[in-house]
Amino acid sequence: xxxxxxxxxxxxxxxxxxxxxxxxxxxxxxxxxxxxxxxxxxxxxxxxxxxxxxxxxxxxxxxxxxxxxxxxxxxxxxxxxxxxxxxxxxxxxxxxxxxxxxxxxxxxxxxxxxxxxxxxxxxxxxxxxxxxxxxxxxxxxxxxxxxxxxxxxxxxxxxxxxxxxxxxxxxxxxxxxxxxxxxxxxxxxxxxxxxxxxxxxxxxxxxxxxxxxxxxxxxxxxxxxxxxxxxxxxxxxxxxxxxxxxxxxxxxxxxxxxxxxxxxxxxxxxxxxxxxxxxxxxxxxxxxxxxxxxxxxxxxxxxxxxxxxxxxxxxxxxxxxxxxxxxxxxxxxxxxxxxxxxxxxxxxxxxxxxxxxxxxxxxxxxxxxxxxxxxxxxxxxxxxxxxxxxxxxxxxxxxxxxxxxxxxxxxxxxxxxxxxxxxxxxxxxxxxxxxxxxxxxxxxxxxxxxxxxxxxxxxxxxxxxxxxxxxxxxxxxxxxxxxxxxxxxxxxxxxxxxxxxxxxxxxxxxxxxxxxxxxxxxxxxxxxxxxxxxxxxxxxxxxxxxxxxxxxxxxxxxxxxxxxxxxxxxxxxxxxxxxxxxxxxxxxxxxxxxxxxxxxxxxxxxxxxxxxxxxxxxxxxxxxxxxxxxxxxxxxxxxxxxxxxxxxxxxxxxxxxxxxxxxxxxxxxxxxxxxxxxxxxxxxxxxxxxxx
Ligand code: SF4
Numbered sequence: 001x002x003x004x005x006x007x008x009x010x011x012x013x014x015x016x017x018x019x020x021x022x023x024x025x026x027x028x029x030x031x032x033x034x035x036x037x038x039x040x041x042x043x044x045x046x047x048x049x050x051x052x053x054x055x056x057x058x059x060x061x062x063x064x065x066x067x068x069x070x071x072x073x074x075x076x077x078x079x080x081x082x083x084x085x086x087x088x089x090x091x092x093x094x095x096x097x098x099x100x101x102x103x104x105x106x107x108x109x110x111x112x113x114x115x116x117x118x119x120x121x122x123x124x125x126x127x128x129x130x131x132x133x134x135x136x137x138x139x140x141x142x143x144x145x146x147x148x149x150x151x152x153x154x155x156x157x158x159x160x161x162x163x164x165x166x167x168x169x170x171x172x173x174x175x176x177x178x179x180x181x182x183x184x185x186x187x188x189x190x191x192x193x194x195x196x197x198x199x200x201x202x203x204x205x206x207x208x209x210x211x212x213x214x215x216x217x218x219x220x221x222x223x224x225x226x227x228x229x230x231x232x233x234x235x236x237x238x239x240x241x242x243x244x245x246x247x248x249x250x251x252x253x254x255x256x257x258x259x260x261x262x263x264x265x266x267x268x269x270x271x272x273x274x275x276x277x278x279x280x281x282x283x284x285x286x287x288x289x290x291x292x293x294x295x296x297x298x299x300x301x302x303x304x305x306x307x308x309x310x311x312x313x314x315x316x317x318x319x320x321x322x323x324x325x326x327x328x329x330x331x332x333x334x335x336x337x338x339x340x341x342x343x344x345x346x347x348x349x350x351x352x353x354x355x356x357x358x359x360x361x362x363x364x365x366x367x368x369x370x371x372x373x374x375x376x377x378x379x380x381x382x383x384x385x386x387x388x389x390x391x392x393x394x395x396x397x398x399x400x401x402x403x404x405x406x407x408x409x410x411x412x413x414x415x416x417x418x419x420x421x422x423x424x425x426x427x428x429x430x431x432x433x434x435x436x437x438x439x440x441x442x443x444x445x446x447x448x449x450x451x452x453x454x455x456x457x458x459x460x461x462x463x464x465x466x467x468x469x470x471x472x473x474x475x476x477x478x479x480x481x482x483x484x485x486x487x488x489x490x491x492x493x494x495x496x497x498x499x500x501x502x503x504x505x506x507x508x509x510x511x512x513x514x515x516x517x518x519x520x521x522x523x524x525x526x527x528x529x530x531x532x533x534x535x536x537x538x539x540x541x542x543x544x545x546x547x548x549x550x551x552x553x554x555x556x557x558x559x560x561x562x563x564x565x566x567x568x569x570x571x572x573x574x575x576x577x578x579x580x581x582x583x584x585x586x587x588x589x590x591x592x593x594x595x596x597x598x599x600x601x602x603x604x605x606x607x608x609x610x611x612x613x614x615x616x617x618x619x620x621x622x623x624x625x626x627x628x629x630x631x632x633x634x635x636x637x638x639x640x641x642x643x644x645x646x647x648x649x650x651x652x653x654x655x656x657x658x659x660x661x662x663x664x665x666x667x668x669x670x671x672x673x674x675x676x677x678x679x680x681x682x683x684x685x686x687x688x689x690x691x692x
Contacts, residue, residue: 005466007466012337012338026451048592056597062434105401117344119497131378136407151558158330159541169198223298239282264276327542340457399425402428408437412668413664429443448478513532516532516537566669568669575685580654608640631665638653666678
């Protein structure tokens with residue numbers, strides 16, 4: 001029996017786990033006293049390891065490389081030599097015929113680890129010579145990075161997860177932490193027990209709303225209007241911190257010019273929130289000695305999401321709630337290594353360490369370190385993962401190399417995504433399971449899973465944490481970075497690493513923000529938050545000390561924008577709004593949690609659609625009836641979950657089911673800046689399948 005320390009592979013809280021391993025099987029997961037988790041785990045932390053031992057997997061584990069030589073043919077098992085030779089030659093052929101930007105690659109925000117992501121973006125930029133590298137955080141947290149970068153100069157969460165319970169006021173907007181991040185929900189509960197005021201803004205009566213001092217039950221699709229109304233009250237009632245705003249921010253006049261038209265009374269018909277409640281909420285927020293603004297995908301999965309993030313961070317700027325302990329802003333990420341994927345530069349606009357691809361000096365630095373000609377480096381921002389369908393159908397992207405992502409399950413408007421992938425000449429999928437995307441691949445490259453390799457993850461509060469290998473892998477699989485290195489070498493760029501640490505050290509040398517975080521130091525301290533610029537630096541629990549922001553002027557930028565309506569409205573044919581949400585027992589595309597026996601038993605296919613009891617009554621639908629849910633893009637089967645916690649006129653589904661995947665219904669209307677789709681709002685109808 002051995003005990004290995006690791007980090008949970010599911011959400012961005014980064015709970016540390018001790019895996020008890022016997023005969024190459026994980027028999028138990030215990031708490032390992034992590035900084036963010038207080039020795040607690042949620043369901044996924046307890047039971048989410050079973051996919052590694054489960055002998056009755058719903059989805060086959062990929063255990064050997066396979067090629068489909070003809071589009072209509074079957075997968076043929078091949079040797080690693082043949083898989084690498086074939087993939088390298090096809091990628092080179094496409095690059096030579098159509099140029100480097102005809103190939104799209106992805107990193108992985110899940111179990112692959114930071115080292116694999118670093119190597120993937122190096123492969124894209126240094127070998128393929130394209131900035132077409134992205135990750136699935138594009139569909140969830142991208143707007144937070146873009147918005148915070150704009151107002152504060154840094155796209156990451158400004159505070160620490162462990163700080164949340166010490167804040168005296170929590171403004172929680174579009175964030176159902178009880179389902180998305182139960183260990184954060186625990187911190188919220190502790191804050192409440194410590195006397196903090198809790199303000200929840202959410203159309204549903206979510207768990208957090210039950211313990212809130214104020215629940216502002218806004219209408220779906222009007223976030224910007226409510227955030228503007230908040231700003232209006234802060235200025236109109238002189239609740240804002242004048243001295244702080246004068247000293248540390250810019251743009252107050254332009255901000256007021258927008259929010260002056262958004263008095264709570266003027267937008268009450270739109271937001272559905274009584275003006276009195278909006279005013280009271282802001283009085284509470286402004287009066288608190290410390291306040292934290294938290295949001296989730298209820299903010300970021302709209303086509304006006306970056307604006308709302310900028311607006312929410314402006315509330316913290318107006319009240320001086322940045323640059324000191326127990327205050328701050330941010331989104332806790334959905335998947336465990338979203339922050340790491342960003343940190344490692346699997347983004348089309350940034351090298352690792354948040355260095356711009358459009359800066360010639362930065363390109364030169366990376367080119368020199370990687371031993372390539374700087375003139376070969378792509379100097380333009382690359383394509384986003386959500387743009388693949390349109391670019392593929394326009395013939396601009398010919399090949400995709402997908403590592404540890406499942407866009408054919410997680411992207412909006414799956415019919416469109418399938419069409420896009422169908423238009424590609426060549427698809428390579430590197431994964432642990434036969435996902436929906438893997439089913440459409442030309443080459444399958446099987447990899448080690450979380451538990452079978454080591455590395456570093458970054459949790460949502462910028463904390464780097466090492467995770468250990470616990471098991472010997474099953475089958476003829478290789479580590480992600482090992483496969484990428486073999487491909488690079490076969491394509492004429494020799495790439496050899498002996499271990500993860502060597503990759504980490506190469507990355508550190510190129511990234512001043514991370515330089516001080518060594519493997520040894522992480523081993524001793526467990527959790528080190530960047531910036532950590534030198535070897536003696538202890539890490540940074542909260543950003544913007546002395547309220548000096550990372551913007552060119554050093555001041556925070558106040559921002560407001562007029563509200564824009566979602567792209568699609570309910571009508572007589574599709575009278576309800578569909579909003580996608582999370583299921584507490586499952587994660588991401590569900591390839592891992594869906595193969596864990598205990599988690600499967602919690603909620604099985606075809607999933608459910610949450611519907612208000614009055615709406616259900618009008619439609620003649622009873623609890624647990626099978627129903628059709630349809631939009632202009634598709635139709636899926638689901639089970640009705642009738643509840644009074646749901647607001648009228650809107651239904652809610654998780655996007656994680658394989659049968660009844662609600663992304664068949666969602667739309668690909670993208671935020672103009674982050675290119676994140678509006679999966680929180682489209683028009684649908686719900687019909688009972690048959691009378692019982
Ligand atoms: Fe912690 Fe998130 Fe894992 Fe749950 S899923 S144990 S909250 S890291």
